[in-house]
Amino acid sequence: MTTQPDHITLPDDDGDDVGTYVPEAAGPVTPPSFSDFGVHPLIVQALADSGIHAPFPIQAMTLPVALGGHDIIGQAKTGTGKTLGFGVPLLHRIVSPTDPGYDDRPAPGKPQALVVAPTRELANQVMGDIKTAASLRGIRVTAIYGGRAFEPQLEALRAGVEVVVGTPGRLIDLAGQGHLDLSYVQTVVLDEADEMLDLGFLPDVEKLLAMTPASRQTMLFSATMPGAVVALARRYMTQPTHIRAINEEGDSGHTVAAIEQFVYRAHAMDKVEMLARILQARERGLTIVFSRTKRTAAKVADDLRERGFASASLHGDLGQGAREQALRAFRAGKIDILVATDVAARGIDVENVTHVVNYQCPEDEKTYLHRTGRTGRAGNTGVAVTFVDWDDLPRWGLINKALDLGIPDPAETYSSSPELFSDLDIPTTATGRLPRSERTRAGLDAEVLEDLGETGKAHRAPSRGGNDRSRGDRGGRDGQRGGDRTGGGQGSAPAASGDRPARSRNRRRTRGGSPQGS
Template identity: 40%
Template sequence: MMRVDLSDAGGFAGLELRPELAGALSGLGYEEPTPIQLAAIPPLVAGRDLLGQAATGTGKTAAFALPVLQRMAADRRDAAPCALVLTPTRELAEQVSQAFHRYGRELGVRVLPVYGGQPMGRQLAALRRGVDVVVATPGRALDHIGRGTLRLDDLDTVVLDEADEMLDMGFAEDIEAILEQTPADRQTVLFSATMPARLGRIARRHLRDPVRIEIGPAVTERGGPLVRQSAYIVDRAHKATVLGRVLDVEAPAAAIVFCRTRQEVDELTETLTGRGYRAEALHGGMDQDHRSRVMGRLRSAAVELVVATDVAARGLDIEQLTHVVNYNVPAAPEAYVHRIGRVGRAGREGVAITLAEPREHRMLKAIERLTKQRITVDRVPTVAELRTRRLDLTRAALREMLLTDDVERFRPVVETLSDEFDIVDVALAAVKLAHEATSGTGDEADDETIPAVADAPPARADKVAKRRAARPGATTRIYVGVGRGAGVRPQDLVGAIAGESRLTGRDVGAIELADRFSLVEVPESAADDVIAALRRTTIKGRKATVRRERYPAKR
């Protein structure tokens, strides 16, 4: 792999780009090229093939876009494209197209994103008028090639962006078919965050004596990673509670929570919404327009959490994103690399948090070996720490209001109350109102004790015995016929069960709130007692239908 000396790089001026590109970069506020740009641009401008391994967010789009534009003929007016960029998702195709437009505006570059879900007529019309760069998903590119509407005879460069993602999504045969249709003397550029063996085989077959570059994750000027990585070792029954507690402590401006399945996405979104978070689901079962609306709401801060599967979130670049949360440890370490690549981009620091069950500890070690970075295993925040954090947030919000907002119109209220009460008591009451408004559920929320679990697997000799001792008994879910619409909160259900049955709050498992009902996980051995107890009492002043769940979720 090529090693890059950054000590005497000379900034973008040292890359000797054409004036139109240098001007565009200056106008965009680009001052210094990233390591991948320094390493890749000179050989690509010289016409070399390139095999680059670079983490998401290291600046690789400019690393291949600027050389394509640099090599493009001035005043080019050919109808067929001179460059084809293949990307795994529509979202990434749009982002790459926008980057080409920004960099090549002064050159008059004609760029066309081509992907499914977009009207075919619009794409056909643009291709007939002529384009310089096509940025496409493999399936739609192959469709146009088959129709004869995308001609590849004049291609100078083919770029495979996030190539490992395209293979994971099943595009290997499409990529091979497309490359077979391109000129033999083309320049081929392959960028990937990871380099699995099958990708290496494609590179050996289609790249000619490539320059090889490996760039690690982005780092700060102090040498530390831009993404702070941590994990919490959590039993499955307490995951939702721990997630809420961690989110409260971290207070992300915008976050993506990754789940394994569509069902888990839907269930967790409903649970988080029931606990007062502004959360939306995103998975492959939704059409593209719906997914675009969800991402638009995240970008506009209308929602703060998107709960998603890997497929739905591939290729996303959300400037406001501050946190990525793995609700489960990814099955493949490479998936972890792509997930955390959503944050820590373009010099912005980010946070990656993983909730790992005790049995998944070894998977964290595999991820550390791949990324060559340590994942800190933290202790789950206590109730006291959670309350302190909430008070800190309230204090900060009040301070900002006092410094920036016009609060003078509320003076008559304070002066009137101060005739009857001490002014400090008035302030305390006002702070309490503000605190409860910003904290949502108040200090009583999530106050259950979460038992500590081992942060490493037990020794082999006594592993089986300890697993059996730690394994919770069989559980079942109870249907309770009141939900969010009646103002029910998780602590209301826990309180009713602990107050009316022989169970304690620690015995109650996951709680899922819907508008008209709730599902509560309890030990199988106590289920009948809990049902009988809840039928005798009221929840939020209402009698509720209580029974076992009729259609239990598949485990």
């Protein structure tokens, strides 16, 4: 695989972009190991122990700049390793409790690095990846996000932590209460930076940055980085270097070349039948089905379970315990279909996701990129299928034009269309139900639902309304502060408009205040 970069833009003394750095003149872009960059040996060993030996392009291009403490705007397609692109240099610069002179620091035990993510799921995942790389150095990493009880997070901060990964709402809460001290942070990372700065997070980001030293290193990473967002980001950075990487020679498009894309004009009444057949494609592994609404996600997951598939929903009306239960079951293979709103589209990395299905057309090209980027990750191949309703044709036209996909007019397709079976390698005998002989998954109930001490939910019946506080579904500030306001089970979202309340009252007819009838 050729790991030729698109460009690395270097700033001049005034912070303006000048010229283009050509890596060939400075040696190979991707060396055999992280150690060739001078990364701490214990970090290199920890990565090797987890099966990571050579850096991806975005990592190889980022490390020489980031290890020097320079500010970075990092851009690469989804699934190309951005987390370690900032995680490895972040950890390299940290003074570990096992390092000589740690106790001589001004404030041992205070956070030295802060990573901010837009969703709880992404924060949890980033924390896990950084923990893996830090495991042999003794660096303490903790996640701070809403939907969980405050006490365990406070205990972790009191015990001492070097890296904090969190969502803006809970971070600001704890910092405002004096539990989180960011005055000794030397590195700040905004993951999925376009989301952080573009859609309502800017005031929170400004508050958090104001709590950190002006001399900090700032790194922004995302798959999409519009020019306006880049200009906005540079207000908070010092002479940033803009690094943009591609995967392989000739892969100059917006989407990863390893993802095979199919787009069908589908009738709303036939979508579940089409989906049921797609889910029986040969060599299908884990699959994520995306919807635009929480109601649809819950309804589709229920329909698939009724048809024999091991599925679960993931959306903002679920409590944090139920959301994490669904993700754990999905990663463990107890279920193989996750029906999710865009709360799961940003940065979630699950191995062996072979198919992504857009059950409802994405809102825009950025959402399309992040949804389809859940497959074809880390050098693997994947399949992305998009259903386009008749009403969504104008929206799809804009997405197709923006990404230059070459599919301006999707073919009208039904669950019985031969091309559906041939395109996706579906057995011609497949029907709308999974044969009993193939129902081998343990299911969601096989995964334990943890009691996270979720805030704002004690002794309340599950909400039947759409009062969602999840940032991933564009509600509330970021869904992290104060936790979800709704129930924590998979059934907490309405499956249909005719759902009844959890409780009902027996009423007696009266006339003039006296009971009537017997």
